[in-house]
Amino acid sequence: MSQMPQQAALTKCPSCEEPLESGDRFCGACGYDLSVVPARPRDEPTIALNGSVPSQAPPGAGGSPVPDASAGRGTPAQGAPVPPPAAPVSPPPAQGAPVPPPGTQVPPPAEQVTPAPPPAAPGVPVPPPAAQGAPAPSSRTEVARGSGVSAEGAVPPPPAAAAPAPSSGVRFDRRAQPEEGAAAVGRPAAQPDEYPLQAPDPRVAAEQRPAADGDAAVCVACRAGRVDDDGYCENCGHAQPRERDHMEQECGPVAAVSDRGLRHHRNEDAFTVGATALPDGSPVSVAIVCDGVSSATRPDEASLAASRAAGESLLAALPRGTHPQAAMHDAIVAAADAVNALADEPEAAREHAPHQNAPACTIVGAVVTAGLLVVGWVGDSRVYWVPVDRSAPAARLTEDDSWAAQMVAAGLMGEAEAYADHRAHAITGWLGADAYELEPHTASFKPDRPGVVVVCTDGLWNYAESADEMAGVVPADAAVRPLHAARVLVGHALDGGGHDNVTVALVPFPAVPQGAGSA
Amino acid sequence: MANFSKSNVPQFSVDVYQNEYLPEGGREVNAVVTVTATGGGTIGGAVAAPHLYSPGEGPSAAVVLMVDCSGSMDYPPTKMRNARDATAAAIDALRDGVEFAVVGGTHVAEEVYPGGGRLAVAGVGTRERAKQALRKLSAGGGTAIGTWLRLADRLLASADVAIRHGILLTDGRNEHESPQDLKAALDACAGRFTCDARGVGTDWEVKEVTAVASALLGTADIVADPAGLAADFTRMMETAMGKEVADVSLRLWTPVGTTVRFVKQVAPTVEELTGRRTEAGPRAGDYPLGSWGDESRDYHVCVEVPSAGIGREMLAARVSLVIPQPSDGGVRGLGAQGLVRAVWTDDVAASTAINPQVAHYTGQAELAEVIRRGLDLRKEGNIGGATAKLGRAVQLANASGNADTAKLLAKVVDVVDAATGTVRLKTKVEEADEMTLETRSTKTVRVKK
Known part of the structure; x- marks a missing residue:
């Protein structure tokens, strides 16, 4: 969504809480660069989550950990509806307030950090990305001060998960701030602390792409013909399965499965999963899922380029200490650049179709650390939170960039009405040279209990749309056997008809050291 | 160029x-x-092609010119004269080094130049001698196109060249051999050489001429006015000289x-x-x-x-x-x-969705088909059927931007509304116009990209 009203200017420095004057670009006390603050603190929170949007987490839902906030970071303009809540920002406490609403979401006491919308920020969409990197550092430092500690402490125990419980709710952007007092744990500020500059961990998950089938000799369709160089059978002409038709990958505690589905002739989804370590040595898991836009040209190349670029960006930035939320934002920008670059390539294929659209795809990603869950997206691919303890509510953490979601968010239509419209699934945000304006959404959460993060394309969520439905199909042991669970989820979509490409990545929360996760 | x-x-x-x-x-x-x-x-350039190559540079080629010498060529007498001039012009357009021969056609085929079952090699001397030999051409006899083609085939087969091509000119119906004989000759020659065919005047049969060009992968056209023959022959020869493979x-x-x-x-x-x-x-x-x-x-x-x-x-x-x-x-x-x-x-x-190219050419193929059937129905006196078919043709030609065909159609029908294909058959149509339309009905235009 793009143009929402801008958020109110910050009243306090997000870093040191010094009161600000309107128009300030830097904090007068600590020098915090206010332009880096995400413009609007929250873009659209995951809709449901916000108190405002009922859909997802019905109040009844009770404690869904997640729901809180999403911060729209990259885009300046988001501001939208939600923001108001965000508004609270100024007083950190206020934030706490927001949480309450979620109150519904009982569990997460959220502490969110609210990102303070920098006054300047509004105007500048761009800055955020770049800026973010910058800010992060500063915040680190700051954080380091007290809050950090506490936060960290909280984090480590992740496994214990419950521990942090006190507060962890969701947080908006990364900006760390004072937390709500209540929450013992999560000092937002902490976040930075969590990622003190330390020796970057060079470990980068190697990308292991499934190897193509070695034997290309005999046609799988007729079993009689040899397969020619073009990938077609010399006897019956049938296209041979391609490497991307079905891909599986397990990387440390994270796993992903992608399948062509039953109705599409090729797989236009792509993913990247990886695990690395933060500067402090604590583990961090990364999953990126992209869905090529079929009506565009070469959507398969777009999704592959985007997932790779985003994955590489994250796996390079996280060990350097970049705040996960900033890293996610940067990764989406990197992915967008990679997709945009495809449009420039003078492909030979171009001559065949004079009127082609620029390659395009959606993107959704999740970064999981010991205590933090950051999601980011553009388009209609989603992230769901499914707690290990199923008695706690599951939640959807992303808000689609789709026509229906926009209608609902803008209050122009009821959810039922909007989703019944034939335009419902038209996406309003994507990566690609013809996108109106790149508006990466990111949100940060502090789940108060262990769970699994489901990162998927609409090929899956079309068959398990609500958070409860999704939780219903995620195997109970998903956190310990993520690859198996991912296969089960893909199977669920195929059983439902497999009308689209299906891709799902599962990331257990909290992150555990590599190798410890796979059952 | x-x-x-x-x-x-x-x-x-x-x-x-x-x-x-x-x-x-x-x-x-x-x-x-x-x-x-x-x-x-390079083809189509008026003068470029013949001079593009120096001897031995272009592909080796052999061309046989088949000129109708049947009795009807004398009516009017300018027809024979124009045919001679056109043939001479074609000879002038031969690239040096190309082997060639001239065949005079009646109910039998006769070698006019160089004779003896051989081909001459184009050069200053042979061109001149060939043109002198053309003066001997006189009208008299019947028409048996199949025999001309068979002789051309024998002559062309004697040369070890890359390109074998024939140019055939007729002014009358193939009356002195059966259609089966012509068909057999075409089958025998198909794939052995290519041949362009031209009908001069209006006493020839469009289907016979187009059948020759079609079978031998060449072009067919009408030269209603004999005065236009020389230019047409020159153009044909230049095209032939431009063939590389x-x-x-x-x-x-x-x-x-x-x-x-x-x-x-x-x-x-x-x-x-x-x-x-x-x-x-x-x-x-x-x-x-x-x-x-x-x-x-x-x-x-x-x-x-x-x-x-x-x-x-x-x-x-x-x-x-x-x-x-x-x-x-x-x-x-x-x-x-x-x-x-x-x-x-x-x-x-x-x-x-229909691919634009496929849609376009599907329309062009239908255009050629409805013109053919429309003219057939018109000859049979089926005015209603002819009007419907030709009306559809006008509509298709208009919609696809085939202006040349639209112009030819307008000489056969009065167009009331091109968009809907509403037409009236003209009561009086020049025979040359009808034959031109029939001969050129298969010409298409490409998709505007």
Whole structure:
């Protein structure tokens, strides 16, 4: 969504809480660069989550950990509806307030950090990305001060998960701030602390792409013909399965499965999963899922380029200490650049179709650390939170960039009405040279209990749309056997008809050291 | 203009235009295949071609000119004179080093120059002697085109050259041999040389002339006014001199269970090739395309594939270009190839779309067909049927931007509304106009890109 009203200017420095004057670009006390603050603190929170949007987490839902906030970071303009809540920002406490609403979401006491919308920020969409990197550092430092500690402490125990419980709710952007007092744990500020500059961990998950089938000799369709160089059978002409038709990958505690589905002739989804370590040595898991836009040209190349670029960006930035939320934002920008670059390539294929659209795809990603869950997206691919303890509510953490979601968010239509419209699934945000304006959404959460993060394309969520439905199909042991669970989820979509490409990545929360996760 | 930066070896390219998406259960796959040769001779340039090569530089070639010398050529007497002048002009357009001969045709074929079952090599001296020999041409006798072609074939076969071409001029009906004889002669000559055919005046049979050009992969046209012969002959010869590669075939591979509905050339003219297939190994067949200079032609390929489930993809046909090698019976591939695919989808928007090229040429082929049938019905006196067909032709020509054909149609019908195809048959139509329309009905225009 793009143009929402801008958020109110910050009243306090997000870093040191010094009161600000309107128009300030830097904090007068600590020098915090206010332009880096995400413009609007929250873009659209995951809709449901916000108190405002009922859909997802019905109040009844009770404690869904997640729901809180999403911060729209990259885009300046988001501001939208939600923001108001965000508004609270100024007083950190206020934030706490927001949480309450979620109150519904009982569990997460959220502490969110609210990102303070920098006054300047509004105007500048761009800055955020770049800026973010910058800010992060500063915040680190700051954080380091007290809050950090506490936060960290909280984090480590992740496994214990419950521990942090006190507060962890969701947080908006990364900006760390004072937390709500209540929450013992999560000092937002902490976040930075969590990622003190330390020796970057060079470990980068190697990308292991499934190897193509070695034997290309005999046609799988007729079993009689040899397969020619073009990938077609010399006897019956049938296209041979391609490497991307079905891909599986397990990387440390994270796993992903992608399948062509039953109705599409090729797989236009792509993913990247990886695990690395933060500067402090604590583990961090990364999953990126992209869905090529079929009506565009070469959507398969777009999704592959985007997932790779985003994955590489994250796996390079996280060990350097970049705040996960900033890293996610940067990764989406990197992915967008990679997709945009495809449009420039003078492909030979171009001559065949004079009127082609620029390659395009959606993107959704999740970064999981010991205590933090950051999601980011553009388009209609989603992230769901499914707690290990199923008695706690599951939640959807992303808000689609789709026509229906926009209608609902803008209050122009009821959810039922909007989703019944034939335009419902038209996406309003994507990566690609013809996108109106790149508006990466990111949100940060502090789940108060262990769970699994489901990162998927609409090929899956079309068959398990609500958070409860999704939780219903995620195997109970998903956190310990993520690859198996991912296969089960893909199977669920195929059983439902497999009308689209299906891709799902599962990331257990909290992150555990590599190798410890796979059952 | 001659482009000296081009290599003399033509490069062929194949481009496929199609909508590969089929609905569930869909079986018919249509594609327009554009074959382009570049880097070879230059055609169409008024003077460039004959002077583009120095002796020995161009491809070796042999040309036989067949001139109708039947009695009717004397009525009016200018016709024979014009035919002589046109033949002389064509001889002047011969590139040095090209082997040639002139055949005078009546109910038998006679070698006019050089004689003795041989070909002469073009040069200053031979051109002059050939033109002198033309003076001996006189009208008298009947018309048996098949005999002319057989003689031309014998003469051309005596030369060891890359390009073999004939130019045939007639003014009357093929009355002195049976249609079967002509057909047999055409079958015997097909693939051995290419031939352009021209009808001069209005006493000849359009179907006979177009049949010759069609069978021998050349062009057919009418020269209603004998005065225009010389220019036309010069143009034809220049085109022939621009040919670089002979006997190119389009090889179509199709998978098991697939049938070829049709293969036809759709630009520059509509030419049915389906029946000319010769098998070339398992699941492949060759369709003759004749000789090529610097040019581009379009082919419409339609195949029927076995139905497959939604989400499946298959190769419906593979199009490549080959040149048969008589020496060893094999073929030489020209490198270029195009893939015609079939993808089954439940996306209705995708499967119902018609590729613009396919739609355009489907319309052009229909245009040629309705003109032919419209004129036939008109000859039979079926005014209603003729009006309907020609009205449709006007509509198609108008919609596709085929202005030349639209102009020819306007000489046969009064156009009331081109968009709807509302026309009235003209009560009085010049015979030349009707024959021109019939002869040129297969000319198409390409898609505006």
